[in-house]
Amino acid sequence: MIKSLDSWVLLSVLMCGRKSGTLRDLLATGDYANHAVFPYERLRDGLYGLERAGLIVCKEGRYRASPRATRFWREAQSRERRLLKAWGLLDQWLGKQNMLPVAANVRRITKKMYDEAVKDYLDNFYAGE
Numbered sequence: 001m002i003k004s005l006d007s008w009v010l011l012s013v014l015m016c017g018r019k020s021g022t023l024r025d026l027l028a029t030g031d032y033a034n035h036a037v038f039p040y041e042r043l044r045d046g047l048y049g050l051e052r053a054g055l056i057v058c059k060e061g062r063y064r065a066s067p068r069a070t071r072f073w074r075e076a077q078s079r080e081r082r083l084l085k086a087w088g089l090l091d092q093w094l095g096k097q098n099m100l101p102v103a104a105n106v107r108r109i110t111k112k113m114y115d116e117a118v119k120d121y122l123d124n125f126y127a128g129e
Contacts, residue, residue, distance in 0.1 A: 007095075008033065008038070009038070009042070009043060009046030010055060010094060011029075012026045012029040013050070013056050019062075020062035020064035021064075023043075023063075023109065023116075023117035031121075037118060037121070037122075043109065044114065047109060048108045053097065054066055054068075055068065055069045055094075076089040076093070
């Protein structure tokens with residue numbers, strides 16, 4: 001069973017949209033949603049668990065939500081326009097998912113990959129101002 005704590009990670013992937021997102025993008029969307037940078041272990045384990053469960057897909061270093069997760073997110077957003085309320089619906093839905101891991105060849109992110117993405121994000125955080 002997936003822990004509903006992973007909803008922050010899934011939310012960040014969903015917020016990257018159809019084009020998917022890099023680790024740096026996930027850090028940015030996670031910060032936008034929760035006003036905090038993911039701790040390494042939370043991001044690493046969340047991505048791993050969600051990918052194994054078939055709720056996200058990683059291809060060429062970019063993460064995107066599965067069609068099932070995307071469908072739920074659209075429904076949640078149609079019922080609730082406020083981000084925190086929609087996130088609450090996502091958290092409830094994710095907490096009810098009881099499935100066997102389905103993904104093979106899932107690789108965890110490394111500390112080096114995480115550190116590089118955090119550095120890139122923080123170095124460029126104020127670049128637009």
